[in-house]
Amino acid sequence: MKRTNKTLTNAGNFAAFMGPSLITFTCVLLIPLLYGVYLTFTNYSPITGSQDFVGFSNFTAIFTDKEYLGQFVKTLGYVFYSTIFCNVLAFVLAYLLTSNVRFQNFLRAGFFTPNLIGGIVLGYIWKFIFANVITLIGKSLDYGPLTTSFLTNPDRAIWAMIIVTVWQYAGYLMMIYVAGFVSIPRDIQEASEIDGATGLNKLFKVTIPLMVPSFIICFFISISRGFMSYDLNLALTNGQPYGSTRLAAMHIYQKAFQANQYGIGQAEAIVLFIAVAIAAVSQVLLTKKYEVEA
Amino acid sequence: MKRRRLLAMTLVFAMIAAALGACSGPSPAAESQAPSPAASTAPSAAATANEAPVKITYFNTSAEVNTMFENMFARYHELHPNVTIELIPTGIGEGQQEKLQSLYASGNAPTFMNIDPANVIEYEDKLLDVTMESAPWLSLLNDGAIEAGTFDGKIYGIPWSVQGYGLLYNKRIVDQIYGGSFDPATINTRDALKAFLEKIEATGMPATMIHGENWSVGGHYLTLVYACQGPATTDGTGFLDKLKAGTAKIEDSPIFQGYMDTFDILKAHNYNKADPLVGDYNADAQAFGEGKCATYFMGDWLWTVMTTLKGVDQDYGFLPVPWSNNPNDYGNSQVVMVLPKFQVIDKSQNTPEQQKAALDALQWMLTDPEGQQFFLDAGFCIPYKNVRKDVKYNSMTTSIAQYAAAGKTINLGCFSYITGDAWTQTGNLMLQYLAGAIDRKTLAEGIDAYWQSVK
Numbered sequence: 001m002k003r004t005n006k007t008l009t010n011a012g013n014f015a016a017f018m019g020p021s022l023i024t025f026t027c028v029l030l031i032p033l034l035y036g037v038y039l040t041f042t043n044y045s046p047i048t049g050s051q052d053f054v055g056f057s058n059f060t061a062i063f064t065d066k067e068y069l070g071q072f073v074k075t076l077g078y079v080f081y082s083t084i085f086c087n088v089l090a091f092v093l094a095y096l097l098t099s100n101v102r103f104q105n106f107l108r109a110g111f112f113t114p115n116l117i118g119g120i121v122l123g124y125i126w127k128f129i130f131a132n133v134i135t136l137i138g139k140s141l142d143y144g145p146l147t148t149s150f151l152t153n154p155d156r157a158i159w160a161m162i163i164v165t166v167w168q169y170a171g172y173l174m175m176i177y178v179a180g181f182v183s184i185p186r187d188i189q190e191a192s193e194i195d196g197a198t199g200l201n202k203l204f205k206v207t208i209p210l211m212v213p214s215f216i217i218c219f220f221i222s223i224s225r226g227f228m229s230y231d232l233n234l235a236l237t238n239g240q241p242y243g244s245t246r247l248a249a250m251h252i253y254q255k256a257f258q259a260n261q262y263g264i265g266q267a268e269a270i271v272l273f274i275a276v277a278i279a280a281v282s283q284v285l286l287t288k289k290y291e292v293e294a
Numbered sequence: 295m296k297r298r299r300l301l302a303m304t305l306v307f308a309m310i311a312a313a314l315g316a317c318s319g320p321s322p323a324a325e326s327q328a329p330s331p332a333a334s335t336a337p338s339a340a341a342t343a344n345e346a347p348v349k350i351t352y353f354n355t356s357a358e359v360n361t362m363f364e365n366m367f368a369r370y371h372e373l374h375p376n377v378t379i380e381l382i383p384t385g386i387g388e389g390q391q392e393k394l395q396s397l398y399a400s401g402n403a404p405t406f407m408n409i410d411p412a413n414v415i416e417y418e419d420k421l422l423d424v425t426m427e428s429a430p431w432l433s434l435l436n437d438g439a440i441e442a443g444t445f446d447g448k449i450y451g452i453p454w455s456v457q458g459y460g461l462l463y464n465k466r467i468v469d470q471i472y473g474g475s476f477d478p479a480t481i482n483t484r485d486a487l488k489a490f491l492e493k494i495e496a497t498g499m500p501a502t503m504i505h506g507e508n509w510s511v512g513g514h515y516l517t518l519v520y521a522c523q524g525p526a527t528t529d530g531t532g533f534l535d536k537l538k539a540g541t542a543k544i545e546d547s548p549i550f551q552g553y554m555d556t557f558d559i560l561k562a563h564n565y566n567k568a569d570p571l572v573g574d575y576n577a578d579a580q581a582f583g584e585g586k587c588a589t590y591f592m593g594d595w596l597w598t599v600m601t602t603l604k605g606v607d608q609d610y611g612f613l614p615v616p617w618s619n620n621p622n623d624y625g626n627s628q629v630v631m632v633l634p635k636f637q638v639i640d641k642s643q644n645t646p647e648q649q650k651a652a653l654d655a656l657q658w659m660l661t662d663p664e665g666q667q668f669f670l671d672a673g674f675c676i677p678y679k680n681v682r683k684d685v686k687y688n689s690m691t692t693s694i695a696q697y698a699a700a701g702k703t704i705n706l707g708c709f710s711y712i713t714g715d716a717w718t719q720t721g722n723l724m725l726q727y728l729a730g731a732i733d734r735k736t737l738a739e740g741i742d743a744y745w746q747s748v749k
Contacts, residue, residue, distance in 0.1 A: 046399035047416050131572060152506075152571035152729070241571045241729065242508070242722035257392045259715040260416075 040267040045260060058267035067243075068251055068268055072275075075248040078158060079226035079279075082165040086222045087215070089170040094177030095203075108178065111171035119168070123235020126164045127151065154244035157237050161229075161245060164236060169225065173218045180214030181207070212291045219283050227276040248272050345376045348651040350644070353382045353397065353407035355390045356455075356635060358598055359672050363408075366668045370655055377651050403643035406652035408635050411442075411710030414451045420642035422649055423448040429653060431661045436677040441527075442633045442707060451636025454660055455674045458612065458694035458703070459514055459593030460629035461487075461502070465609040465689075467588045471497055481613045482621040484556050491563045494588045501563035502589040503582060504728065506573035511728060512721020513712075514630075515557065515591065516741075518615065519550045520708050522625035530708025537745040545738035549625075552617035554727075554734055560591065561728060570728050575599070583607055591615070593630075594690035597673065611693040614702075624704070631694060631703035633677070719744045 040058050044051050062068060093111055097104050114122065130150040138146025150160040184207060192206045230249040233239070239246035239254075246254070252272065256265025354363050360383040367379040382397070382404055384390045394413070397403055403420070414421065426432060432440060435453060443451035468476050471494055481487050491501035504511065523529040536542035544550045565587035566572060579599040582590040583606025590596075600606055616626040637660075639652045659665040661678060669676050675691050687695065697703055723740040726732045732740070 046395040048419070131574065135569075148569040149572055152569050154731075239718075240573070240725075242725040242731070243718070254715060254718070257389065257395070258718065 036266055037270060040263060040270055042263055044262045044266075046262075047260065054263065058263040059271075061264045062268055062271060065255075065264070065268075068248070068255075071246050071251045072248050072272075074158065074245075075227065078162060078165075078229070078247060079223060082162045082169075082226050083219060083222040085162065085166045086169045086173055087218055089166060090173035090218065091177050093170065093174045094181055097174070098178055098181040108175070111174055113171065114168050115172040117168075119229075119231030120235045122164065122168060123232050126160070126167075127236055130160055151237055152241050154241055157241060157245045161233065161236060161247075164232060165226070165229065168232070169222060173222065176214050176218050176221075177211070180211040184210050209290065209292045212287060216284055216287045216291075219287065220280055223283060224276055224280050227272065227279070346647070347376045347378070348647055349378045349380065350405035350648050350651050350655070351380045351382055351402075352652075353384075353394060353404035353409070355384055355394075355407075355409055357384050357388070357390075360384075362668055362672045366659060366665065367655075369664070369668075370658060373658070374654075377655065379655060398643070401643060403640045405644045405648045406637060406639045406656065408454070408637055410634070411451065411636060412713040414443075414636055414638055415445060415710060415713065417638070418445060418450060420640055421450045422639040422641040422653075423450055424452060424639070424653070425449065429657065431657050434661050434678045434680050436679060439633065439677040442710075443636055445710075451633075451638055452656060452660070453633045453677050454637055454669070455633070455635060456631060456677050456694070456698070457594055457634050457675075458629055458631045458691075458697070460591075461589050461613040461615050462582070462592050462596065462610050462690065463589045463613055464582065464585055464607055465611055466607050467499070467585050468494070471588075478611055478613050479627070482616055482627040483619045484552070484559070484616045485619055487556065487613075487616055488559050491559065491589070495563055500565035500567070500587040502560050502591070503565040503578060503587045504560055504570065504591055505575070505578050506566060506571040506725060506728060507575070508721025508725055509717050510573075510591070510721075511724040512719075513717040514593070515553070515615075516720055516724055517706065517709055517712060518617070518625065518630070518704070519544070519547065519553050520712070521630070521704050521706050522549050522553075522617065522623075523547075525624060525705055527705060527707025530705075531711050534708060534711060534745065537742060538748055540742070540746050543738070544741050545735065549617055550738065553615075554737075556615060556617055557727075571725055579603065580606070589613065594688075594694055597688045597690050600688075608689060610689045612690070612697065628702045628704045629694065629697045630706050631698055632706040632709060716744070716748070 041053055041055060042051050043054050097108050097111075101107070117125075134146055135149055138144075138148075150156045188206065188210070189202070192202055197205060228249055229247055230253070233245065233247050233250050237245040239250055248268070249272070252265050252268045255268060256262050259265075352363065352367070354360060360381065363383075364381050367381060371378055382393075384393055391413070394404075394407070394409070398417075398420070409417075424432070429452075432449070432452070439453040439456075440449065443449055443453050445451070463478075481490055494501040520530045520533055523533040533542065533547075537544060561567075561570075564570060565581060566578070576599060578590070579596055580603055581587060582592075582596075583600055583603050585607055594612075600608075612629045614625070614627050614629055617623065618626060621627060637656055639649050639656075641649055644652075659668070660676065661680060663680075663682070666676060666678070666681055670682070670685050673688060673691070675687060675695060720741050723732070723737050723744075727734065727737045
């Protein structure tokens with residue numbers, strides 16, 4: 001009798017504490033995800049209301065959509081470069097800002113600020129900088145390459161995206177690295193110094209191995225955000241010039257909502273989801289190998 | 295232990311199921327929007343004319359005039375207290391198509407709306423076909439306007455505004471160069487246009503400007519190629535059908551070649567030549583308004599930007615964009631006149647009473663002098679015969695109206711059939727051509743490939 005009561009209480013507690021979040025999770029994530037997978041097998045359109053089963057034809061359509069494949073490759077490049085530069089810059093900043101420079105806290109806050117500005121606003125600010133400020137400087141210096149906007153040349157526009165992404169996320173990742181640096185036990189560092197390790201040697205042999213958990217988190221964040229980048233893409237280049245900077249997410253959106261091919265757009269979204277999952281998980285598994293115990 | 299967890303999970307799923315059950319069924323709140331019998335029998339203070347209160351919604355895609363519609367509906371509510379019209383506004387550059395799709399998908403379709411012709415075709419099955427019997431006031435429309443709103447032999451779209459585009463020119467500058475003797479009618483061949491632009495360029499001023507955005511060079515300039523296949527809408531759509539079927543190649547069309555030759559000339563005199571793809575709408579308007587270049591390929595909607603700028607010229611006119619050297623060719627002495635938006639009524643998710651209320655409201659908005667005044671104050675040219683004759687439009691709209699009065703307009707009927715991502719895709723090709731990234735042959739092949747990919 002007593003036992004059942006306890007069981008009921010526990011179950012009630014579980015429902016009270018876990019229930020709300022589980023319901024929310026199911027409603028806004030699980031069901032839409034499953035429904036989304038189901039939609040990839042139909043020719044759904046809210047306009048005509050059709051929802052007929054079409055099998056795998058949406059998935060085969062992806063592989064004939066040369067544009068999507070091209071943009072997927074472009075997205076891979078964007079993710080690769082922005083991840084590398086973001087993390088290198090963030091690590092260097094964190095290293096400098098934990099070595100007792102003056103105004104350390106003020107500088108940390110300063111580098112972190114870009115991350116507090118939303119992607120859309122950020123995009124418009126940088127659009128102005130690239131299109132008006134830099135060209136003005138270029139004209140006054142009479143330096144050819146800077147007289148035209150970065151955003152009107154396909155090769156330079158993608159680099160403009162990478163520059164802004166790095167500017168936006170480097171400060172955020174820097175905070176994680178700062179936390180990593182601070183958490184390295186003092187005694188290990190002293191021990192290594194007594195053993196004669198100095199400068200770079202100490203950095204590569206002691207500090208970096210102990211900071212692998214920070215690297216895992218930072219790479220995970222930059223890779224997954226890079227793949228799903230949309231707001232910055234929309235505000236900064238809107239895919240221009242002539243569609244050359246449309247990243248995968250933007251292509252999916254246009255396919256579904258502008259070309260009215262929901263099924264194909266949704267199938268492309270699923271493919272992107274799988275790609276992000278593979279990239280992020282394999283990165284975590286690979287870097288985990290280098291984790292060491294202090 | 296196990297059983298306890300099982301019980302907990304069951305409880306949680308029961309809660310989820312209950313929550314979902316509440317989400318799915320028809321919500322009582324949505325029901326009450328429609329005039330239910332219960333509502334009409336209840337004593338209502340608002341219904342002075344013994345009429346049942348009707349609540350209808352209006353979806354507006356002309357984002358720049360949301361306030362105009364709001365004021366209009368407030369006034370209409372004063373006149374007809376039983377009718378409440380709720381505006382569903384959209385923002386400039388906001389996903390308007392997406393919003394309408396979501397309204398339809400969620401069962402909240404607006405009663406009536408102001409949408410693009412391409413959307414009228416997409417939503418045709420769900421729209422009320424208006425007839426001369428149900429709306430006799432349509433006979434007040436200008437000639438030809440009703441045809442534009444007729445799709446598959448039925449009137450789905452009620453016209454309400456006329457716009458035009460072509461090569462805008464700054465009258466002050468051109469008069470200066472020509473000593474006041476410039477006659478726009480002389481620009482009716484490509485050579486005449488070329489000589490005109492060269493004469494301006496000789497004074498050291500860039501002669502023209504191309505807006506480096508896909509909607510301008512793709513949606514507007516390239517569309518001229520389809521529209522000038524012939525004066526009937528079917529000439530243009532017939533050509534598009536051939537492109538889709540692959541039985542015609544755009545490269546073989548002399549009109550395409552002609553317009554691209556003209557495009558090359560415009561390109562050579564482009565104010566934005568150094569960086570043609572900047573595509574900054576406000577900066578381009580400012581430069582043109584301040585007289586930094588003499589002409590601009592744009593439409594009379596540019597006026598709404600001009601009114602927000604200081605120190606800009608007020609006097610503009612339109613020139614045709616000739617595609618050949620034969621002055622009699624269709625398109626060489628005409629400018630485009632188009633009905634860019636239509637008023638339509640939904641029949642799929644609204645009651646007959648609501649549809650009737652929407653139709654009555656439209657009648658007041660479009661044909662009653664008080665309703666029309668709202669449009670006139672906002673600077674619209676509305677195509678109804680009973681509009682006050684003393685109304686004064688801005689210089690751009692006046693110029694379009696003059697071409698229309700002389701019968702010198704290009705019928706852009708096929709524009710309605712250029713749907714989906716046609717603007718973006720073919721426009722992007724045009725931008726590549728503008729930037730010199732591809733040649734004309736590649737451009738033509740790209741356009742063919744796009745149309746063949748459209749089902």
